[in-house]
Amino acid sequence: MSWTRRALLAASQSAWLRGRAARLGFVRRASGRFLPGETIDAALATARGLADRGLTTLVTHLGENVGDRTEAEAVTRQYLELLDRIQAAQLPAEISVKLTHLGLDLDSELCLANLRRLIERALAATAPANQTVWIDMEQSPYAEATLQLHRRARQTSGNVGVCVQAYLRRTERDVEELVAMGATVRLVKGAYSEPPELVIAKKADVDENFFRLAQRLLGPEARRAGVRAALATHDRKLIARINRWAAEQGIPHEQIEYAMLYGIQRGEQLRLAQEGYRSCVLVSYGTYWFPWYMRRLAERPANILFLARNLFGG
Numbered sequence: 571m572s573w574t575r576r577a578l579l580a581a582s583q584s585a586w587l588r589g590r591a592a593r594l595g596f597v598r599r600a601s602g603r604f605l606p607g608e609t610i611d612a613a614l615a616t617a618r619g620l621a622d623r624g625l626t627t628l629v630t631h632l633g634e635n636v637g638d639r640t641e642a643e644a645v646t647r648q649y650l651e652l653l654d655r656i657q658a659a660q661l662p663a664e665i666s667v668k669l670t671h672l673g674l675d676l677d678s679e680l681c682l683a684n685l686r687r688l689i690e691r692a693l694a695a696t697a698p699a700n701q702t703v704w705i706d707m708e709q710s711p712y713a714e715a716t717l718q719l720h721r722r723a724r725q726t727s728g729n730v731g732v733c734v735q736a737y738l739r740r741t742e743r744d745v746e747e748l749v750a751m752g753a754t755v756r757l758v759k760g761a762y763s764e765p766p767e768l769v770i771a772k773k774a775d776v777d778e779n780f781f782r783l784a785q786r787l788l789g790p791e792a793r794r795a796g797v798r799a800a801l802a803t804h805d806r807k808l809i810a811r812i813n814r815w816a817a818e819q820g821i822p823h824e825q826i827e828y829a830m831l832y833g834i835q836r837g838e839q840l841r842l843a844q845e846g847y848r849s850c851v852l853v854s855y856g857t858y859w860f861p862w863y864m865r866r867l868a869e870r871p872a873n874i875l876f877l878a879r880n881l882f883g884g
């Protein structure tokens with residue numbers, strides 16, 4: 571991992587920087603490229619615009635690692651309101667949550683209870699396409715607990731999905747279990763700084779692992795088991811390779827789902843939708859955007875130039 575990436579990921583965990591950067595207008599302006607706004611209204615207005623162009627939305631309220639139960643309760647209520655607003659507006663949108671935002675650090679039973687409240691509320695949506703509650707995957711110390719809570723949540727209802735990271739060595743085994751249970755799975759490369767022994771070191775090998783895991787999640791056994799896979803990447807070469815392979819297997823476009831972040835590869839998002847693939851955009855909102863934005867910079871240090879232009883552009 572490059573020193574720039576390491577420094578940005580370290581910055582993402584600094585409360586000191588978070589407090590200061592949020593007050594700097596130019597950082598906030600630059601983050602706007604990935605963040606349409608801080609409110610539910612802003613997120614839903616963006617979702618409406620995307621829906622008009624044939625794209626679905628995954629909405630997330632930014633935040634992680636809440637410090638007490640009151641905060642976890644406030645976050646859960648915020649998501650309940652979001653689900654109600656999505657339903658009222660009849661938008662093709664789902665939500666994605668971080669378990670540490672729902673209280674995982676405080677009490678895993680409380681976190682599961684909060685997750686179940688969201689799952690139940692999502693089930694009330696009239697369109698089945700809006701009923702899934704997605705769970706993000708956070709740093710590796712949370713991986714086991716996240717997968718366990720996902721499994722327990724699934725025992726009462728199938729409308730829950732979980733993210734897995736291709737950079738983690740354990741993911742191959744986790745994907746086998748998820749395929750066996752016919753789960754709803756989002757595959758990503760992984761966004762955090764991790765201990766070297768847990769991850770695949772070379773980027774090219776992570777990309778290769780993503781491809782193999784995507785093949786597994788779209789393969790005949792997974793489809794028979796009812797797996798829904800969302801391939802969350804902006805990597806156009808990888809997407810083209812997956813699409814070529816899927817065409818050889820005779821997998822119809824509409825059974826392949828891609829997900830990307832708002833503001834990144836917009837042309838590719840639209841192109842995929844126009845070609846009949848399912849194309850979803852993750853839209854984040856909220857005031858706790860600093861750690862999230864640092865992870866976006868770490869993914870592509872060229873984004874720092876964009877930040878610098880906002881600084882000098884006034």
Ligand SMILES: Cc1cc2nc3c(=O)[nH]c(=O)nc-3n(C[C@H](O)[C@H](O)[C@H](O)COP(=O)(O)OP(=O)(O)OC[C@H]3O[C@@H](n4cnc5c(N)ncnc54)[C@H](O)[C@@H]3O)c2cc1C
Pocket residue numbers: 628705706707708733735758759760761762802803804805806829830831834835851852865866867869870873
């Ligand atoms: C819908 C969605 C949900 C996600 N959920 C999680 C999660 O729960 N847990 C987790 O660990 N990670 C999550 N991620 C982040 C993911 O792990 C990667 O860090 C991120 O997607 C970048 O990897 P990539 O697959 O796009 O490939 P890369 O090889 O990193 O990038 C490929 C190309 O995409 C473009 N690109 C990628 N990132 C950026 C960027 N930030 N700005 C501008 N261009 C960029 C560049 O052109 C780059 O060359 C999620 C990503 C998406 C899209």
